[in-house]
Amino acid sequence: MISVQAGPAPRRRLxxxxxxxxxxxxxxxxxxxxxxxxxxxxxLTFRPFDYNTGIQxxxxxxxxxxxxxxxxxxxxxxxxxxxxxxxxxxxxxxxVPEAYILSRMRAPWRSIFLLAVLSPLLxxxxxxxxxxxMLLGPAGLIGQAxxxxxxxxxxxxxxxxxxxxxxxxxxFMIIPVWTSLQKLDPSVEHAAYSLNASRLQTLLRxxxxxxxxxxxxxxxxxxxxxxxxxxxxxxxxxxxxxxxATVVYDEFLTELNWPLGATLAILLLLANVIxxxxxNRVIERSYRRSLG
Amino acid sequence: MSFLRLEKLSKDYxxxxxxxxxxxxxxxxxxxxxxxxxxxxxTTTLQMIAGFADVTRGRVVxxxxxxxxxxxxxxxxxxxxxxxxxxxxxxxxxxxxxxxxMRKVGRAERRERTREALALVKLxxxxxxxxxxxxxxxxxxxxxxxxxxxxxxxxxxxxxxSNLDAKLREDMQFELRAIQRKTGTTTLMVTHDQAExxxxxxxxxxxxxxxxxxxxxxYRMYEHPGSEFxxxxxxxxxxxxxxxxxxxxxxxxxxGELCLDVDGQGLSQGDAVRxxxxxxxxxxxxxxxxxxxxxxxxxxFLGSQWLYELDTPLGALTVxxxxxxxxxxxxxxxxxxxxxxxxxxxxxxxEEQGGVAQRQEGTP
Numbered sequence: 001m002i003s004v005q006a007g008p009a010p011r012r013r014l015x016x017x018x019x020x021x022x023x024x025x026x027x028x029x030x031x032x033x034x035x036x037x038x039x040x041x042x043x044l045t046f047r048p049f050d051y052n053t054g055i056q057x058x059x060x061x062x063x064x065x066x067x068x069x070x071x072x073x074x075x076x077x078x079x080x081x082x083x084x085x086x087x088x089x090x091x092x093x094x095x096v097p098e099a100y101i102l103s104r105m106r107a108p109w110r111s112i113f114l115l116a117v118l119s120p121l122l123x124x125x126x127x128x129x130x131x132x133x134m135l136l137g138p139a140g141l142i143g144q145a146x147x148x149x150x151x152x153x154x155x156x157x158x159x160x161x162x163x164x165x166x167x168x169x170x171x172f173m174i175i176p177v178w179t180s181l182q183k184l185d186p187s188v189e190h191a192a193y194s195l196n197a198s199r200l201q202t203l204l205r206x207x208x209x210x211x212x213x214x215x216x217x218x219x220x221x222x223x224x225x226x227x228x229x230x231x232x233x234x235x236x237x238x239x240x241x242x243x244x245a246t247v248v249y250d251e252f253l254t255e256l257n258w259p260l261g262a263t264l265a266i267l268l269l270l271a272n273v274i275x276x277x278x279x280n281r282v283i284e285r286s287y288r289r290s291l292g
Numbered sequence: 293m294s295f296l297r298l299e300k301l302s303k304d305y306x307x308x309x310x311x312x313x314x315x316x317x318x319x320x321x322x323x324x325x326x327x328x329x330x331x332x333x334x335t336t337t338l339q340m341i342a343g344f345a346d347v348t349r350g351r352v353v354x355x356x357x358x359x360x361x362x363x364x365x366x367x368x369x370x371x372x373x374x375x376x377x378x379x380x381x382x383x384x385x386x387x388x389x390x391x392x393x394m395r396k397v398g399r400a401e402r403r404e405r406t407r408e409a410l411a412l413v414k415l416x417x418x419x420x421x422x423x424x425x426x427x428x429x430x431x432x433x434x435x436x437x438x439x440x441x442x443x444x445x446x447x448x449x450x451x452x453x454s455n456l457d458a459k460l461r462e463d464m465q466f467e468l469r470a471i472q473r474k475t476g477t478t479t480l481m482v483t484h485d486q487a488e489x490x491x492x493x494x495x496x497x498x499x500x501x502x503x504x505x506x507x508x509x510x511y512r513m514y515e516h517p518g519s520e521f522x523x524x525x526x527x528x529x530x531x532x533x534x535x536x537x538x539x540x541x542x543x544x545x546x547x548g549e550l551c552l553d554v555d556g557q558g559l560s561q562g563d564a565v566r567x568x569x570x571x572x573x574x575x576x577x578x579x580x581x582x583x584x585x586x587x588x589x590x591x592x593f594l595g596s597q598w599l600y601e602l603d604t605p606l607g608a609l610t611v612x613x614x615x616x617x618x619x620x621x622x623x624x625x626x627x628x629x630x631x632x633x634x635x636x637x638x639x640x641x642x643e644e645q646g647g648v649a650q651r652q653e654g655t656p
Contacts, residue, residue: 119596190344191377195391205390209381238583289382290422 029240037056043262044262055258063263073247073264077271080244083158083233084226087165088219095168095173096215101180118171125168129235136236156238164232169225173218180214181207191259213291218284220276227272244268295343295478296446303336304500308337312502313350318446322474323479325489328499329525334482337499341480343367355445356542370439370477374451375579376431380421384434385419392440409441412471418531429460431589436468447472453488465492470520476584486526490514493598498522520639523568530574532567533641536560545638548606550583554638558621562639571612573635576621582630584609587620603649 009018045063048056067073102113120128135142136155146154153179154160184207192202208215237243242250245266294317326334328584337390339345341352343364351360361366368530379387388409392402410416411431423431432452437446451518453461453470462494469492472479483489498506498513506518517523520531534547545557547567559565559566580587586604593599598620601610611629621627 092435103555185375185377187373187375187377188379189344190329190364190372191371191379191438192390193344193369194369194371194439196394197390198365198367199395210379212381287381290383290424 021026029195040265041262044259045266047259049257049259051257054256063260064134064267066245066260067263067267076242076244076247077267078267079091079242080159080227081271083161083165084223087162087169087226088223090162090166091169091173091222092219095170095220096208096211097212098170098180099174099177100203102178103184117174120167121171125231126235127233128168129164132160132167133235136160136163138280155236156241158237160236161233161241161243165226165229168229168232169222171223172225173215176221177211177214180211184210197263210291213283214238216279220279223279224272224276228268294318295322296480296615297351297353297393298337298341298483299351301337301340301352302348303333303340303345304348310502313339314499314502314504316497316504318478318480318508319398320478321476323469323494325481325483325487325493326603327483327489327496327526328501330484333502334484334499335450338356338450338480338482339448340370342371344370346615368442370442370444370447372432372435372447372449372452376423376435376455378431378434378438380423383419383428384421384423385417387423387434388438388441391438396529405441405604409437412440412474413437418620424590425592428456429464432456432464436471438470438485438634440477443477445478447477447479447480451482451484454483454485458525463574490518496526498525516637517568517639520566520568523637523639528610528612530569530571532569532606534565534567535640536563545639552636555634555637558591560640566639566641568637568639569609569631570635571599571610572597573631574609574611575630576611576613577628577630579626579628582628584629585626586628586629588623589627591620591623600627602627604629 011226012256044055046061047061048058048060048062098117102110102117107119109276129146133155134140137143138147138153140156141153143154147154154163187209188206192206199204228245229243230249233241233243234246234249237246245268248261248264248268251264255261295315296318298314298316300307301311301314301316314333314337316324324335336345340347340505343359343362346358351358353359354367355593357531379390380581382390386404389402389406392405397405397573404418407416410419411434415433415437419428423434426434432455449468453464456464456552462487465488472492481489481493490513493510496508496510496513497504500521506513506522509517512525513522517529518524520529523529523531529587530556532547532550534545534550534552537546537551538544539559539561540556543554543559545552545554545559545565545567552567575582586602586605586609588600589608590601591598593615596615598613598615600611600613600621602611609629
């Protein structure tokens with residue numbers, strides 16, 4: 001997805017028949033499981049729909065017009081965007097220092113804490129979401145604390161969604177940053193100290209810029225996963241607070257308006273792809289020469 | 293009063309004594325090398341001076357100021373790291389200017405001094421490049437410019453040339469010395485390469501198991517090594533086991549048939565000693581003439597020199613002669629070996645430290 005990190009030295013290339021044969025299994029998998037459903041969904045967006053008769057034959061742009069002109073849907077797109085951006089920003093703020101501390105730890109502790117960081121990935125997302133809903137709910141520890149501080153209820157607010165998303169996404173930020181920190185030459189920091197830089201200056205001007213490729217690829221992953229997340233907004237946002245993925249679910253399974261649901265899904269995919277590609281291009285341009 | 297002084301400097305890692313009671317005085321403008329095999333504590337010594345390793349005992353005094361426990365970023369020393377440790381995300385120019393920016397040097401002066409430093413290492417054309425776009429030798433120069441631009445009182449070089457190929461290493465050696473002469477910066481270099489240490493230093497410190505075993509000018513170090521280890525480590529040496537047969541101002545030592553008249557200082561009758569002969573001080577002569585006769589077992593062509601392995605009644609002997617255009621001796625040929633009386637060195641027969649000699653490979 002992102003090519004800012006230096007790959008291993010190029011291996012001998014495979015050409016001709018072996019290459020074609022080798023590519024067949026993955027191509028079949030990709031064609032049958034990704035391209036076909038995506039193509040069918042895309043075709044579906046142009047089908048007229050009637051609540052009495054269901055999906056009709058023919059082509060129309062009616063659903064696109066509906067989504068792009070209805071403030072309800074636009075509001076949901078906007079909320080999805082800012083929640084994803086905020087989640088990404090918080091993941092950067094927490095994940096980068098955490099990865100740095102992790103990379104500074106000594107042998108036994110580093111593995112233990114790395115496992116602690118990664119352990120959430122081993123637990124089902126739904127279980128974790130329910131865990132948060134108990135904590136954030138009116139009877140939960142954090143929910144009660146928030147009420148005592150006068151912040152009002154937490155569960156079923158954007159704050160709950162962001163908290164849940166940050167918790168889920170943090171490993172996806174820490175791992176790429178940690179990887180790029182691993183590649184850092186420890187004497188580079190010594191060099192900075194020898195040139196009179198303070199600890200903070202060294203962190204900000206020497207260490208951080210060098211792990212920027214990791215930060216940026218981590219934020220791409222976190223943003224992409226957050227924008228299309230379903231379980232967390234569904235369970236922590238409740239019935240009323242929607243993000244795009246939950247609206248798609250509603251259109252398909254509650255309203256049974258498949259073409260509208262498909263249109264929302266395609267527009268989400270499109271927005272996600274455009275944002276991530278633009279971001280990737282900016283990164284590549286600024287780091288290609290220096291960090292390869 | 294010396295400029296940089298190490299007083300009984302010691303470093304322990306648990307029970308392991310990496311550096312032991314190192315005393316060293318470096319004068320202003322002097323170029324001193326710490327020479328030793330890997331694991332002898334030379335890099336640890338440098339790190340203690342730089343402040344990257346804690347000092348267990350002893351003191352580091354720079355220009356009258358005790359910096360033993362000063363933070364590394366307050367010492368103001370210029371350091372060139374073995375890996376160069378350039379900032380990969382900054383251009384060559386910004387790498388060099390980094391130290392000046394940290395010292396809050398004004399923009400105009402910063403630019404001027406950066407340009408000067410890059411000109412000094414002949415890289416003024418490459419200021420806008422990134423380190424990864426440079427060759428190894430060029431990166432080395434950037435590292436040197438970056439360390440020198442802050443006008444440090446002392447320049448510390450940690451194996452600066454070990455990552456360069458042989459030809460470049462030789463060129464950089466002389467250039468390093470020329471730059472050091474020009475700037476007059478007091479320099480301490482760590483190296484395991486004796487040729488490097490001898491060729492460019494004012495003084496060489498041989499380190500062995502955490503101790504400085506000899507501190508001398510390169511020529512004296514080579515001509516009068518203090519121990520068998522130093523003799524082997526600094527250049528090649530032939531050793532002949534011998535016994536002192538007559539003590540006095542001039543002593544007589546005997547090794548098999550060979551009887552040598554040497555300086556008798558420190559020798560007493562009956563001592564087991566080792567006679568050292570540098571291979572390049574041995575002259576091949578006609579068989580039967582000279583002090584010894586032997587058979588050539590192998591010869592190696594080194595370009596400017598010939599290296600002969602001889603089999604003599606006293607054991608194997610290595611002879612190094614200039615390639616002066618005359619026909620070399622063939623394998624199996626019998627030749628005589630002669631030498632000047634003054635080139636003979638006598639060392640105590642027993643190494644005080646066991647296990648030192650076995651580190652040496654490939655020396656006769």
